[in-house]
């Protein structure tokens with residue numbers, strides 16, 4: 001690790017203690033990192049092995065990514081200091097968002113190699129923090145706050161006494177009015193969701209006469225979802241089931257499958273909906289795992305979109321899953337336009353009927369491979385990710401990571417394969433019931 005640091009420090013130019021203050025809302029730190037000298041590709045004829053190595057180098061850009069190797073939190077009554085240790089200096093942008101109050105620290109894509117995590121005491125301004133990939137090329141810390149703060153001073157300090165580069169962000173107490181006045185998405189970068197809509201959208205699967213199934217692995221990147229006691233994390237579990245489901249569906253030859261993500265990356269909820277619509281999805285299946293304060297609660301359940309939640313627990317769950325964008329620090333300005341929801345009502349009613357029918361098929365089949373919640377396993381609530389008006393959609397909570405038995409089975413590859421196979425069979429059964437209708441007719445009133 002240290003060797004790498006020394007090498008990195010030598011290969012990059014950095015400016016000592018560049019300090020940016022002033023604009024509290026968007027302090028941007030630009031450290032001129034000199035690009036490494038371009039690798040000259042050896043000619044294949046004279047050096048075939050060298051050419052191969054250069055090719056491999058080009059194919060694994062991860063190697064060149066800076067690493068986050070440490071994190072310290074200094075807390076006092078007047079100031080909280082967030083210190084991030086890095087292998088290389090990076091450009092950083094710090095800004096604040098409200099509802100809930102957060103500080104967002106954006107940086108280029110980095111690798112996370114944190115040996116341990118500094119836990120906030122709860123007494124300072126920092127309530128909690130998350131970090132991860134926000135989108136390709138952009139990693140992010142989101143710091144949730146107990147109290148309003150001013151982003152005082154942002155510095156990138158050079159290596160010293162065996163440490164790496166240190167990014168220091170000071171948060172000092174301020175009034176709610178001041179925080180509000182300086183908060184918000186920086187003006188020189190476009191609305192986060194809008195910016196993500198084009199750039200982050202994966203290549204869409206063509207139809208080719210087949211039904212299109214959009215499989216959505218919940219959470220990802222900076223938003224880990226829930227986790228079990230053994231360390232099993234929702235975002236990883238659901239991604240692996242999503243990949244299994246894709247294979248199972250493709251093996252039938254009846255479907256084209258579009259994954260909303262196939263790596264550990266954050267995708268805003270609205271973008272997941274947009275992916276389903278752009279792919280002309282015939283069905284959208286969002287995969288999640290649940291948590292519950294009562295650790296004995298276990299089993300899978302299936303959710304469809306509904307204005308009125310079927311019960312308090314379903315409403316709370318939807319609220320929790322809808323937090324994804326907030327957790328990741330997405331600008332939600334302009335979301336939830338009530339006029340739009342009236343216009344799409346007619347289409348949506350038919351879509352919801354189809355969603356409910358599919359949910360019942362899944363609930364009927366799942367008990368063959370996994371435990372299903374004994375009481376009301378199919379419920380409705382206002383899940384943002386299920387809101388494509390013309391794509392039938394369900395959200396499957398595969399089980400409870402807070403339940404030891406559920407967590408144990410969900411950790412096994414056999415269970416994931418069986419569950420994926422079972423859901424694929426339900427999809428087959430669902431569409432064989434709609435035979436005679438063209439896919440698009442089937443999804444329109």
Ligand code: ZN
Pocket residue numbers: 218219225226234288289321
């Ligand atoms: Zn979830």
